[in-house]
Amino acid sequence: MSSTRRGYDLLAPKFDSSPFRTPDGMLDATARALRPLGPFEAGLDLCCGTGAGVERVLRRVCDGPVTGVDFSEGMLAEARRAVPGAEWVRADARALPVRDAFDLAVSFGAFGHFLPHERPALFAQVHDALRPGGLFAFPVAAPPRVGSRPYWTLWGFDAAMRVRNALWHPRFVMYYRRFRLPEVRRDLAAAGFTVTTLALESLGRRPDGSPRCRLVLARRRA
Template identity: 70%
Template sequence: MPTPQGPTLRELAVQALSSTMRGYDLLAPKFDLTPYRTPDRVLDAVTSAVRPLGPFRRGLDVCCGTGAGVGVLRELCQERVTGVDFSAGMLGVARSAHAGAAGAPPVDWVRADARALPFAPVFDLALSFGAFGHFLPEERPLLFDQVFASLRPGGLFVFPVGAPPAVGSRPYWSLLGFDVAMRVRNALWRPPFVMYYRTFPLAGVVDDLVRTGFEVRLLPLEELGRRQDGSPRARLVVAARG
C-alpha cells in the first residue's frame, strides 16, 4: 500500500501522463516509498538461490532503478558492480543510496537504454528486477541480445518470474484492468508510458532466451512459498551464455 511519505495521487497522475523516462525521473525521489519497489523478501530469495551458482567477479543490474538489484550484486560479486538505467533521476537516487558501503565492491552507474547496452562481454552475472513490463514483447529479443553480448562466456542472466494469478481471481482482474487502462492511455495520449503486467509470459520469455543463444533452466524460489496446487509462487530464470 502507498505510504503517507510516498507520491501523492497528483504526482502519480503527472507521472502517468509523461513519457516512461520522464515519469521515472519525476517519481525517483519517492520511488522506494511506493509498492513498486521490489520487496526485500524477493531480493533475499534471489540472493540465496544465486549464491551457490557462483563465484562471480563482476555483476550488472539491468534497468537498475534506485539500485535494489545492485545491493544483491554487491553481496554476490567480488570485484565490481555496474547499474545501468535510462532515467537520470533513478540513477541519482541509486548513487546516493549506495554511497560509501564499507567492504562492498565499488559500483559504476551508467545511463543507457537497455536495448543498446554500451558494454563489452565482461560480466559474470547480470540480473534484473521488475523492469520487463517496460518492454513490448517484440523488444524482448533485442533486450536479451544486448544482455547476452555483455556477458562473458558462461556468464549468467537471472531474474525472478512470479506465477500468474488464477484466472478470475482478484489479482487477475487487477492486472488485466491495469493493462487495459494503459493501452487506452497510450492510444489516446502521447508520449506513451510503457508499463504492462501481462506481456512477459514465462513460456514466451524462455523461447526468446533460447533463440538468443542462452541455455535456460528454472529454479523454484522456495523462500517465497508454494501455491495450493504445489507449484512455486515464483521461479528464478537462469540463462547461461554458452
C-alpha cells in the same frame, strides 16, 4: 501522463516507498539462490532503478565491481546516494555500451517496460554484455489464478494502459501481463542462452503445489 523515462525521473525521490519497488524478500531470495551458483566477479543490474538489486543481490554474490544501468537520470541519482561505491551508467537496455564485460546480470521488475517484439533484441544485448559462460538471472512470479482479484487488477491495469497510450503521447510503456514464461524462454534460447528455472522456495508455494516465484537462469553458452 509523462513518457516512461520522464515518469521515472519524477517518481524517483519517492520510488523506494512506492508499491513498484521490488520487495526485499524477493531480492534476498534471489541472492540466496545465486550464491551457490558462483563465484561471480563483475555484476550488472539491468534497469537498476534506485539500486536495490545492486545493494541486496550483486554486492552479496559478486567479488568484483558491480554496475547498475538505467535510462532515468532521476533513478540513477537516487541510486548514487543510496549505494555509494558502485558504478552507475545511464543507458538504454536495448543499446548497452559494453561487450563481454560481466559474469552475472540480474534484473528486477523491469520487463513490463518492453513490448514483446522488443525482447529478442533486449536479450541479445544482455547476451553480448556477458562473458562466455556468464549468467543472466531474474525472478518471475507465477501468474494469478484466472478470475481472482489479482488477475482482474493486472488485467485492468494493462487495459487502462492500452487506452492511455492510444489517446496520449508520449507513451508510458508498462504492461504486467505480456511477460509470459514460455515465450520468454523461447526468446532467451533464440538469443543464445541455455535456460533453466529454480523455485524460490522461501517465497512459498501455491495451493496446487507450484512455486509462487521462479528464478530464471539463462546462461550464455561458453
